[in-house]
Amino acid sequence: MNIPAEGKSFDALMFGEIMLRLSPDNNERLTGGYMFEKRAGGAELNVASGISLLGLRTGIISKLPQNELGKFIKNQIRFCGVSDDYLIYDSTSDARLGIYYYEHGVHPRKPCVVYDRKHSSINSISLSEVPEEAFTSTRLFHTSGISLALSHQTREVTIELIQRFKEGGAAISFDVNYRANLWGESEARATIEQILPYVDILFISEETSRRMFQKKGELTDIMRSYCKEYHNISLVATTERTIISPRKHTFTSIIYSADEDCFYREDPYRDIEVVDRIGSGDAYVAGVLFGLLKFGDVQKALEIGNATSALKNTVAGDLPASDYNEVVRIIKSHKETGFQSEMDR
Numbered sequence: 001m002n003i004p005a006e007g008k009s010f011d012a013l014m015f016g017e018i019m020l021r022l023s024p025d026n027n028e029r030l031t032g033g034y035m036f037e038k039r040a041g042g043a044e045l046n047v048a049s050g051i052s053l054l055g056l057r058t059g060i061i062s063k064l065p066q067n068e069l070g071k072f073i074k075n076q077i078r079f080c081g082v083s084d085d086y087l088i089y090d091s092t093s094d095a096r097l098g099i100y101y102y103e104h105g106v107h108p109r110k111p112c113v114v115y116d117r118k119h120s121s122i123n124s125i126s127l128s129e130v131p132e133e134a135f136t137s138t139r140l141f142h143t144s145g146i147s148l149a150l151s152h153q154t155r156e157v158t159i160e161l162i163q164r165f166k167e168g169g170a171a172i173s174f175d176v177n178y179r180a181n182l183w184g185e186s187e188a189r190a191t192i193e194q195i196l197p198y199v200d201i202l203f204i205s206e207e208t209s210r211r212m213f214q215k216k217g218e219l220t221d222i223m224r225s226y227c228k229e230y231h232n233i234s235l236v237a238t239t240e241r242t243i244i245s246p247r248k249h250t251f252t253s254i255i256y257s258a259d260e261d262c263f264y265r266e267d268p269y270r271d272i273e274v275v276d277r278i279g280s281g282d283a284y285v286a287g288v289l290f291g292l293l294k295f296g297d298v299q300k301a302l303e304i305g306n307a308t309s310a311l312k313n314t315v316a317g318d319l320p321a322s323d324y325n326e327v328v329r330i331i332k333s334h335k336e337t338g339f340q341s342e343m344d345r
Contacts (some may be wrong), residue, residue, distance in 0.1 A: 001200060001234035001259060003139055003171045003292060010083070010138035011056035011293050013170075015161050016044025016147045017122040017154075018062050018073050019098040021278075021318055030103045030112060040076035041100070041318030043144050043177055046279045049080035050286025050308060050320040054327065056293055059083035061134070061161070063125045065095035073097065080319060088129045090121035097121065102278060105246035111277070115181065123151040127160045140293060141165035142173040142285070148191050149182035159195055166198045175203040175285055178212055185212040201235045201292070202226055203285055209238070219254070220263055227258035234258045235298070237288055239281060239309070240268070247274045251310055253284065255302050264302045269310040269334060276316045283312035283320045287327070307331045 021041040024033030048058040060082055064070035066089040077084050098117030105111035147158040166172055174195065178188055189212050196202070206222070209215045215222040223236040235257055242250040252268035287308030291301025307330045311322040322330075 001171070001257070001292070003200075003296070004169055006139070008137055008139045009057070010059050012048065012051050012058045012140045012142060012173075012289060013061060013086070013134065013138040013165070014044035014048045014058065015061040015141070015143045015158060016042055017098055017117070017120065017150060018042040018045050018060070018064065018077070019100055019117060019120075020069060020073070021100055021102055023102045023104070027104050027106055030101055030114065036101075038072070039317040039319070040073050041279065043146050043175065043282050044142065045077065045080075045082070046282030046318050046320065047142055047175075047286045047289070048082045050283050050312075051290045051293070052081040053320055053322060054286070054290040054294075054304070054308070054324045056290060057083070059085055059138075061086040061088075061130055063088040063090055063121045063129070065089070065097050065121050066091040067095065069097045070095075076319075086130065086134055088125060090124060092124075094119065095121050104276070107245035107247065109246075111246055117150075123153050125154065125157055127157055127164075130161070135164045135168035135170075137168075138165070138170050140173055140289065141170045142175070142289065144175040144177040145188060145192060146177050146179055146182065148195075149179060149188065155191065162195050162198050171200045172198050173201040173203070173285075173289055174199045175282075176205070176208050176212075177203075177281075178205075178208045188212055189214075196226070196230045197232060199230065199233055201237070201289070202233050203237045203288075206238055206240070220256070223254070223256040223263075224258075224261075227256065235292075237285075237302075237305070239284055242268075244271070246277075248272065249274050249277065249313060251280075251306065251313075253302060253306055253309075255288070255298055257298050260298075262298075264299050266299075266303055266306060267334075269306060272310050272313050274313045277313055279318040279320065280309045280312040282318075284309035286320065303331050307334065 098120035287305035
C-alpha cells in the first residue's frame, strides 16, 4: 500500500474524543465503592500513544475544557509523548470533559461501563478550529466510528477531516469501532459507507461485518469483499479474541492485503492474563499502523499488532505502556518453543 515516505512533521495524526476514566479499586462495584482511580482514555488517544511509545511521532486533534480536568488530560497526553499542537480548548461556561466509569469483571461477573459524555466539549468542535497546515503535516490520519457517532457536529467534522487529510496526501486509517450505545446499526452503516471511498486501511471486527454490514460467508471472503467494493482500501484487519473469562483471553488477528491478494496470520497468544482489557483493541491498531509506517511489511505489522494488544491486556488503564524493545522481546518469546526464562533480567 502507499503510505507517504518520511519527511512530514508527523508520522500519524488522530482525531477523537479524550475522556476521563474513573474506576473503583480492588474489584469494588460501582454500586458499592467509595473511591475512584482517574485516568485518561479514548480510542484515538490510545492509538496515538501506542505508536508514540513504539518510536514514531504522533499528535491528536481534539477539544478539551479549559479547566483543571483539561489540564490533567493535556499532561497525560504529553506524558505519552503525543503532541498537543492541535488540541483545542473550550473556555465557555458549558465546557466539560466526557467521563466513563469502568467496573472490572471477575468470572462469572462481566465488566461494566457507564458513560457520562453527553454535551462534552468535543461536540462543539468545528473544522475552522483546526489549523490549515495540519492537513499536509502527516503521513497518516486515523479516526474511528466513535467520532462519527458522538453527535451530528462531530460526524460532519470527522467526514471533512478525512477528506481534507486525503487531499493533503495522507493515508487514511479507519477503525469501525461500533458502539451500540451511541447509534444504531443501520445509521452507522449508512454513515460509514460515505467515508469508505477515502479509506486505505480498515479495521473491522467479524461481528460488525456480519451484523452491521450484513456480510455472509467465510471471514476471508468478507474481508476481501471490502477491497472489491472500495478499490481504495488496500488493507483490512480483523482481530480474533476468545474470552475464556474476564481475566483470561486468547488473541490473534488476520490481515488481508489487496495489493498481494494475500492473507497474513500467526499463532494466537493463548491464555493472556488480563489485568485490564480496555484499550487492547486500540493497542492492536497502534501496533499494526506502526509496523506499516516504520517497515512497510504487513506480516511484521500483524506481529507487532498482536504483541502490543496482548501486552496492553496486562497493564491497568486505557493507555498502552510498552516500548518497541519490549514488543520485540514478546514476539521473540511467542515464536520460541524451547525453554524460556521466567524473568527479564
